[in-house]
Amino acid sequence: MELAEFRAGLDAWLDEHADGLAPPSRETTLVEDMAHLAVVKRHTFDAGWMRWGWPERVGGLGGSPLLRAYLGEALTLRGLVEPGIYSMAEVLVPTMLDFAPAALAAEMVPLLLRGDETWCQGFSEPGTGSNLASLSCRAVRDGDGWRVTGQKVWTSLAQFAQRCVLLARTGTPESAHRGITALFVDMDTPGITVRPIGAMHGAEEFCEVFFDGVLVPGERTLGQEGQGWAVAMDLLPYERSTALWHRAAFLQRRLADLVAVAAPDSLDPDDVGAATELLYAFRARSRATQYRLAGGDRLGPETSVDKVLLATAEQAIFDLALDGVAAGIVGGDDTTSSKWRSQYLYSRAATIYGGTAEIQRNIIARRVLDLGAEA
């Protein structure tokens, strides 16, 4: 399946099934968004679209990752999914392909793609943000398996998740990045407690997750013992590739919405021009990344450029929203205003989540510009 054929076929299919895929009401909470996401994934999986771009050994139909990039873009542009919750597969499935035992990947990945399940990513800890090598959630050998004790935080969608890709320390506390192992954990295992964290944009999207002697079977180890760092390093560039292309589509839609509805004389042409150029530059950059991924290139630290551009563009666009639909964001209680308000507030996190703006610049300075270690 080539992209052009996929695009034409998918567009026609989405037109035809517009009614069945549309969100049930305009008033949506995260719980409703998640339920609707499952419906959209189920439909698109059953019709085959969701399976393209993934290998056959995990229930896919093969073909280029460009097909996945376009599917997420099309669903986002039509307002059928929220890209933040949709794109989790783009981050976690490549990890399963590269590190999970073949049978486990074949069994589990279709559940995520079809929308039967939600997965989460247990990396960050209260004392471990970007300094991943210092994590302290422990997994100790217990028979053939592992017993996990510790805490994770900022775990997106954990309250909805059936599985978690977890990083745990299996070496000594001093073993740093060498003593980390990745595990695939069932979230209904006894000993796991999930506590959603209130966030300023009004949705409890991320959580604290507590592990109290949680038993994880040995065959749920991703990669080898002590290979968790490699799993994390493999995964992080995926956070900055296809998922970002989907986010670019979201920003395209919202900037288009904004200029269509902005109050007269509320938008400064300089700012609109700069935000538009920035968005189109981000889109151009991310597009090139999609083609590099599709061409078999190994993505690396240069994807931090994509993340910096996303964060800068997203904040520029929602800064404009605070000019163009100010009354709605600040004082509107209708659904449309609530959406703008929530998305404006969420945009403040764009320079924080997934590695802060400062961390991305550190990565570029060290690993792209080769400036040596920091003082």
Next chain:
Amino acid sequence: MDQAERELFARSVQAAMVSADVDAALADLGWRDALAGDARAAVSTLFDLQGRANAVSAALDDVLLDALGLDVEAAVVLPQLGSWHPASTGVATRALATRTNAVVIAERDDKYVAVVIPATGITTTPISGVDPALGLLHTELTGESCAMAHDSPVSSGLVVDWESVAAAGQRALAHELLGAARTMLHLAREHALERVQFGKPIAQFQAVRHRLADTFVLLEAADALLGTAWDDGRPETARMAKGLAGRAARQAARHCQQVLAGIGFTTEHPFHTHLKRVLVLDQLLGAGRTLTRELGRRVVEQRELPPPVPL
């Protein structure tokens, strides 16, 4: 051009850029054939290297002639500094002093026409300005030439799609701006690694690292948008790319100047030549800030974004 041809072309152009007579060297290596054969490869390679080397050539005139479809030995009179809209006075590259003819773009009956006149029909004054090495000329038509350019009926001139012709120049200038900015980043990076203060290279300080990282991100962004301008061929995208490239190069100059600090302020270091070149290139065929504002105005007025490039 395939990869090998492109590399060979780049090596030849690189050598030409440091030769005594750049235009003669470019003619020898067949730059205009390359332009006619594969404009994207030829223009992106040549103007990037020209910007990096702080070199001066008549290649911009060649690009515009090619876009105009004119096979004559001529210099093309450009709009005034800052603008991309042709007017009766303008600027020209130093090619106007050496080429026999000049191409004047005149507005007639809401159309643009290109009129070829003898170069002697144009009164020129050298522009010394911030970057005398560029050798730009201020131009004004003499009485007789003015009549030729403006009074004859449309049929005697070549009706041109100026927006598209300007776009060809804007893409070339954007590559040159980014080339110059890449050299600034290179110079600042080298300095940061060599300059020791408080017992360590200043490249180890986060404030310095982040300025260089920001510069890199900006240049990558402008470069990506410029790629889209080539992909979609739309004049509006070329103006966006030139707008972003101009603004990015100016921001790169600010960051790199700060990292280079005192030495970058002296004429003993080459930084200032790139800074000055960027200031002038930014003004040719539309200043970055002006192009960006024009885009913003259109979007606000039409309440619609330009078409995004498809995947």
